[in-house]
Amino acid sequence: MGRLARAGLYAGAVMGPFGGAVTTSILPEIGHTFGRSPGAAASTLTFYLVPFAVLMLVSGTLAQRWGPQRTVRIGYVVYAVASALAASAWTFEVLLASRALQGAANSFTTPVLLAVIAASTPKEKLGRALGLFGSMQAAGQTSAPLVGGLTAEVDWRLAFVVISIVAVGLAVLGVPQTDTEPERDASLRSAFVPSTLRPALVAFVGWACLGGLSFLVAFRLDDVFGLGAGERGVLLTGFGIVGFLTARQVGKAVDRYGATTTVVVGTTLGGGLIVAVGTSPVAAIVVIAWALTGAAAQGVLVSINALVLQSENANRGGSVSVVQSLRFMGAAAAPLAFVPLYQSHPLLGFLVPAALLIMVPAIVTWSGRGAGTRRTPQPQAPPPPR
Template identity: 85%
Template sequence: MGRLARAGLYAGALIGPFGGAVTTSILPEIGADFGRSPGSAAATLTYYLVPFAVLMLASGTLAQRWGPQRTVRIAYLAYAVTSVLAACSWTFEVLLASRALQGAANSFTTPVLLAVIAASTPKEKLGRALGLFGSMQAAGQTSAPLVGGLTAEIDWRLAFVVIAVVAVGLAILGVPQTDAEPERNASLRSAFVPSTLWPALVGFIGWGCLGGLSFLVAFRLDDVFGLSAGQRGVLLTGFGVVGFLTARYVGKAIDRFGAATTGILGATLGAAMVAGVGTAPLAAMVVLCWALTGAAAQGVLVSINALVLQSENANRGGSVSVVQSLRFMGAATAPLAFVPLYQSHPLPAFLVPAGLLLTIPAIITWSRRAGGTRRTPPPEAPPRPA
């Protein structure tokens, strides 16, 4: 059961992003079923994301009080029930309500899984473990539109049936037992400390200016190069595919060079690639830059998780929960911030986020000097024999 639970721990990283993005490719079918436009059906994405991000401000701390095993099992079962409700939705309003409840349930899985990884993994291997977790999240986000589209060939509701079945299986597996006892007195205040808030700010900027820009990339591929919706969808998956392939190497880099250095390199690469997406004269170059942006995003996101989980804060579940919350709030803010820029002139819509990404190295460096995050150098090599 230990190995199965460990496998379930990483499989749980996949189902959250999968459930969030599964409606991306089936919005026309959902809209047609309820007499709504695809634009109106896009509310299924918002209704999932908002409670997911907001509740994560507190979900990690509550999980510290209740214990990870019980919290995760209840959350998976709730995720399964709300997925069945989505599959059986008889009105559009019921579907939106089920999506909101799905997001709420998922807010009690992701930060808890990360905290369990930190508690059950030796420090010298934590980066690699977080890299594997990040690769599974990328796989879930990338595969969701494909699976959703394939099931919609029969009935879009089947996508939610698949999610429900997987969630029940994960609830049965649970998560590995750790030596850490539930923190009955864990408080929200203990999560809102400098060692959490600086990485949270990096997550807000990083994900908002990297993963949150996919809609701008789609706009440019349409407006400048005239690609169809199908072509744009396929090409945009490069971000997730490269993120999946590189996340484990990012984790190894964290173990070797440190989380702060890896995060700085990821942000710098991301700034260059986002600028390239907005200025490249050929569609192939845009697609290549966007794919490499997926690697940069993993460099930033896996690093900030490591910075938080390697800190001395006892409420690690609450801290990583706050960081993840700000990460997704950044993605939710990106359209509000950058669509008006794009409508005014496309180029600033890419150069501004690129410039914001270049503030991340300064934030990480300053926070380390100010003591906001504990420096975690890579483990020393063993002495050579005489």
């Protein structure tokens, strides 16, 4: 059961992003079923992400109180029920409610899985373990539109049937046992400390300016190069594929060079690639640069998770939960922040996020370097003899 539970730990990394993104390619079919436009059907994404991001501000701390095994099992059971409800939704409002319930359940699994990885992995190998987790998340994000589209050839509801069955299996497997006991007195305040808020700010900026920028890339591929929706969709998947292929290598770099160094390298590289995406007159270069941005995004995410989980904060589950929440809030804020810039001048839509990527994480991360570390007391000389 130990090995199976360990496998379930990483399979759970696939489930969250997969469930969130599974409707992206089947919005027209969903809209047709309920007599809604594809634009209205896109609210199935919002109804998943909002409760997911908001509840993660507190879900990690609550999981610390309840214990990871019980929390994850309950989360998967609720996820399975919500997915079954989505598969059988008889009105659009029921589908939206089921998506919100899916997002809420996922908020009680993803951060807990990360905390269990930290508790069950030697510190010198934590980066590699988090890299594997990141690659599984990228696999879920990348494969969801493909699987959703294939099932929609028969009936889009089948995608949710599959998700429900997998969630039941994950609930049976649970997560590996650790030596960490539930923290009955874990407080929400203990997660909102500087050693958490600094990485959370970097996660907010990093994901808003990397993963959250895919819509602007789609705009440019349409406006400048005249690519159709199908072509744009295929080309944008390069981000997730490269992220999947490089996440484990990023984890090894974290173990070797440290999370502070790798997060700054990741954001700086990402900023340069975003400039190339926004300025290159050659479509092939835009596509390649965007794909490589997936590696930079993993450099940020794996490093940020390592920074939090390697900290001395006892409420690590609550801390990583806050960081993940800010990450997805950054993605939600990206359209509001960057669409007006792109409409004002297309270059601004890319140059501003690139500048934020290069400046903000470097300032925040390096200014906090060493914060929270303990100084070793120096031995004092004995008093002089009288």
